[in-house]
Amino acid sequence: MKKIGTAMALLLISVLMLFTAACSGESKDNVNPVGTWVLVVESSGSDFQKAELYKPVVESMNAVIEIKDGGAVTISANIGGSDTKQEGSWKYVDGVLTLKDPTGATTAGSGSTTFTYKDGKFVPETGYICLVRK
Numbered sequence: 001m002k003k004i005g006t007a008m009a010l011l012l013i014s015v016l017m018l019f020t021a022a023c024s025g026e027s028k029d030n031v032n033p034v035g036t037w038v039l040v041v042e043s044s045g046s047d048f049q050k051a052e053l054y055k056p057v058v059e060s061m062n063a064v065i066e067i068k069d070g071g072a073v074t075i076s077a078n079i080g081g082s083d084t085k086q087e088g089s090w091k092y093v094d095g096v097l098t099l100k101d102p103t104g105a106t107t108a109g110s111g112s113t114t115f116t117y118k119d120g121k122f123v124p125e126t127g128y129i130c131l132v133r134k
Helices: 002-018 048-061
Strands: 035-041 064-067 072-079 082-093 096-100 112-118 121-124 129-133
Touching: 035 048, 048 072
Parallel strands: none
Antiparallel strands: 035 064, 035 129, 064 072, 072 082, 082 096, 096 112, 112 121, 121 129
């Protein structure tokens, strides 16, 4: 039951990442995504109030995305006082980072989520919740 709750919480965060307004910035190529990233809420978009609604949820999770050489990714978060980890894979092509999760828990059930590199952040196609290097 605990795993289902954790998966649902990560699913909720992924949905938030996919269905909110976009962060702004210029796209850049040739970025090495390997490293440790955290989730942040970008409040400079056109809907400041919407972004501010997500901020407490995202900050309380302390989510960390570890992108490793060889294509592995680990997503760790604290959901309701419990630490959780999900494993997956990644690829980076033409400025687009794709995170894949076979369980669907961290990718809103879709199996993958894409981010574009802009102004030092990885930004989902539509979302205030971005990845920034830790």
